[in-house]
Amino acid sequence: MRVEQQETTKKEEKFVAPQPMGKIMLLAGSVVAATLIFWLAWHNAITSVSFDLGAKNIITIISTLLAFSLMFAVLALAELLITKKLILLAMVIVSAGTAFIFFPPNLWTFIGFLLMLLGFLYWRREISIDLESRIKFIPQKSIKNGLRGVVMLVLLAASFMYYGFLTDQKETGTEFLDGIVDSSMGVANLAIEQFYGESYDPNMTLDEFTFNLLVKELPAIQDLEGMENQSEIEGLGYKFEDLDKIINEGLLDIEKGALEQGRNQFLDNFGIKATGDERMEDVLRKIVVKNLTKYVEPYQKFVPALLAISLFFAMNIFGFIYREMVKSMSFLLFHILQWVHFIEIKKIKVDAEKVTL
Numbered sequence: 001m002r003v004e005q006q007e008t009t010k011k012e013e014k015f016v017a018p019q020p021m022g023k024i025m026l027l028a029g030s031v032v033a034a035t036l037i038f039w040l041a042w043h044n045a046i047t048s049v050s051f052d053l054g055a056k057n058i059i060t061i062i063s064t065l066l067a068f069s070l071m072f073a074v075l076a077l078a079e080l081l082i083t084k085k086l087i088l089l090a091m092v093i094v095s096a097g098t099a100f101i102f103f104p105p106n107l108w109t110f111i112g113f114l115l116m117l118l119g120f121l122y123w124r125r126e127i128s129i130d131l132e133s134r135i136k137f138i139p140q141k142s143i144k145n146g147l148r149g150v151v152m153l154v155l156l157a158a159s160f161m162y163y164g165f166l167t168d169q170k171e172t173g174t175e176f177l178d179g180i181v182d183s184s185m186g187v188a189n190l191a192i193e194q195f196y197g198e199s200y201d202p203n204m205t206l207d208e209f210t211f212n213l214l215v216k217e218l219p220a221i222q223d224l225e226g227m228e229n230q231s232e233i234e235g236l237g238y239k240f241e242d243l244d245k246i247i248n249e250g251l252l253d254i255e256k257g258a259l260e261q262g263r264n265q266f267l268d269n270f271g272i273k274a275t276g277d278e279r280m281e282d283v284l285r286k287i288v289v290k291n292l293t294k295y296v297e298p299y300q301k302f303v304p305a306l307l308a309i310s311l312f313f314a315m316n317i318f319g320f321i322y323r324e325m326v327k328s329m330s331f332l333l334f335h336i337l338q339w340v341h342f343i344e345i346k347k348i349k350v351d352a353e354k355v356t357l
């Protein structure tokens with residue numbers, strides 16, 4: 001008796017993405033290089049950006065933002081395409097560790113390193129979950145998953161790196177105070193110019209400024225100076241030329257005494273020391289420094305923490321801008337790599353479950 005062999009259905013083999021080692025190393029190396037560029041830009045930003053807004057500051061901020069977006073875009077491609085977990089782990093460890101090239105190793109920078117490492121691994125997990133649940137490959141959708149969280153973690157890591165950098169600097173509080181003084185000088189000069197008008201100029205000496213105030217406040221000096229335009233003193237019948245020497249000597253004595261008294265009173269009121277030959281801009285700086293130091297110095301040790309926290313919240317406010325830039329740059333890089341045939345999209349058959357009665 002002949003038994004016919006039943007036909008067996010061929011089981012679909014699971015798709016295994018090809019992973020050429022050359023392409024893997026190129027992608028991983030690009031991530032490390034992009035992260036290195038970001039830390040370089042970040043270090044340059046926190047050491048060169050000053051309190052006043054200028055073209056140099058704007059260029060530095062924009063270049064740092066572009067480096068930040070490039071790092072995320074290259075990282076997204078690597079996490080989309082590389083499937084070897086050990087290589088991915090080594091890649092993110094080395095990438096996050098490039099921060100120690102620019103920032104001193106201490107407790108705070110190490111926390112920043114761990115936060116960045118955690119962010120990269122978290123993003124990889126979110127991208128993997130999304131890729132496994134999709135039938136159609138849409139890179140922008142996959143990259144979007146977890147992007148908000150990883151951006152926040154990297155910004156927090158950057159803030160910890162900044163705090164670690166500040167705590168390593170011995171004169172952070174002094175530099176912070178100098179920055180506030182420089183910013184306040186422009187406002188103080190403008191306010192004094194509006195209040196005193198032509199009587200004040202930043203380049204005049206302290207004695208010239210004091211004399212201008214005395215001329216306005218002491219009518220006797222104005223009257224004596226005005227006598228130079230009179231040909232005769234009313235009621236006396238004497239010619240001014242006969243009294244010229246006496247009046248000039250008296251005027252000089254009055255001016256000298258009043259000027260010295262006015263200068264000393266001015267310096268005592270503000271509690272500073274200065275000579276009459278110093279420029280008003282330098283005198284004003286001493287006043288600003290004295291008043292700011294009185295209020296800032298007790299809290300100077302908290303300045304690094306305050307700066308780091310303020311920086312994090314300030315950067316986090318604009319997180320939506322960073323995320324959109326990352327998605328746009330990732331989209332551009334992905335299609336460039338597809339155009340040069342570095343990557344390709346393959347269609348495969350998959351089993352799907354359907355419900356029925």
